[in-house]
Amino acid sequence: MTVLKTRAKLVDVARQLFAKKGVEDTTMNDIAQASKKGRRTLYTYFKSKEQIYMAVVESELEMLSTQMEKAASKPVSPDKKILELIMTHLDAIKMVVYRNGTLRADFFRDIWRVEAMRKEFDRKETALFRRVLHEGKEQNLFDIDNVEITADILHYCIKGIEVPYIRGQIGEELDDETGWRYVAKIVYGALGCKKKENNHIV
Numbered sequence: 001m002t003v004l005k006t007r008a009k010l011v012d013v014a015r016q017l018f019a020k021k022g023v024e025d026t027t028m029n030d031i032a033q034a035s036k037k038g039r040r041t042l043y044t045y046f047k048s049k050e051q052i053y054m055a056v057v058e059s060e061l062e063m064l065s066t067q068m069e070k071a072a073s074k075p076v077s078p079d080k081k082i083l084e085l086i087m088t089h090l091d092a093i094k095m096v097v098y099r100n101g102t103l104r105a106d107f108f109r110d111i112w113r114v115e116a117m118r119k120e121f122d123r124k125e126t127a128l129f130r131r132v133l134h135e136g137k138e139q140n141l142f143d144i145d146n147v148e149i150t151a152d153i154l155h156y157c158i159k160g161i162e163v164p165y166i167r168g169q170i171g172e173e174l175d176d177e178t179g180w181r182y183v184a185k186i187v188y189g190a191l192g193c194k195k196k197e198n199n200h201i202v
Contacts, residue, residue, distance in 0.1 A: 007045050007055075010035050015056045023053055054117065060096055061121040067092045072128040078136030079193050082154075083184055085128060089158055090165050097166050126155045136191070143192025150191070 013035040017026045028049055032042045046052040071088040074081060129151035136142035144150045164170050171179040187193075 006037070006041070008059075010037065010042060010045055010052065011055045011059050014052045015059070018053065018056060023049070028052075057117050061117060064089075064092050064096070065121055065124050068125055068128055072132060077141065078132050078139060079141050079188065079191075081132050082129070082136070082191070083180070083187060085125075085132065086158055086183065086187065087180065089125065090162065093162055094166050122155065122159075126151050129154050133191070136193075141193060154187075154190075 010031065014026070014031050017030055017034055021030070026049070028042060028046075029039060031049075031052065032039045035042070042052075046055065067088050068085060071084045072081065074084060076084065130147055133142060133144060133147045133151055133154075137144060137147060161170060171182065174182070
């Protein structure tokens with residue numbers, strides 16, 4: 001097994017244990033045994049549980065970035081693409097929480113508490129927003145003065161509703177289609193979208 005594959009296996013095993021037992025109750029010995037690697041091998045790659053936890057965080061963020069990049073590369077118009085990015089961000093983050101079982105929101109909060117780790121993800125996401133906003137402006141779909149500032153505001157707005165979205169506190173009495181229609185109206189209104197017939201999710 002290559003060095004990268006061994007490291008990836010250790011990270012995946014640690015993620016599963018953290019999800020099942022919690023970070024505090026998982027030991028380095030637990031990770032070594034579950035991965036069928038000796039403690040010496042584990043400590044060759046990670047000097048502490050905190051270090052392997054950070055690697056788990058990083059792997060989750062990389063998966064989120066990959067999903068966002070796929071959404072931004074879809075062959076659809078910029079007005080639909082911007083909504084696709086927002087939906088992908090929120091739904092992917094919700095899946096992180098659900099996938100991590102017993103940790104739920106605690107796991108998620110721990111991930112985002114590590115701002116040094118999140119900075120790269122945030123930078124990539126904001127760059128994607130800028131890319132799509134530029135496309136929309138060039139195609140005369142968005143009426144925005146400053147793409148960079150608009151992308152920053154959009155990013156922080158989405159970041160701010162992550163936790164209530166995960167907890168189902170936003171429009172809990174609405175079905176998904178109606179809820180996203182509200183999102184579309186707000187987003188398109190803020191972007192001065194000139195293609196009103198597209199103010200719905202398709």
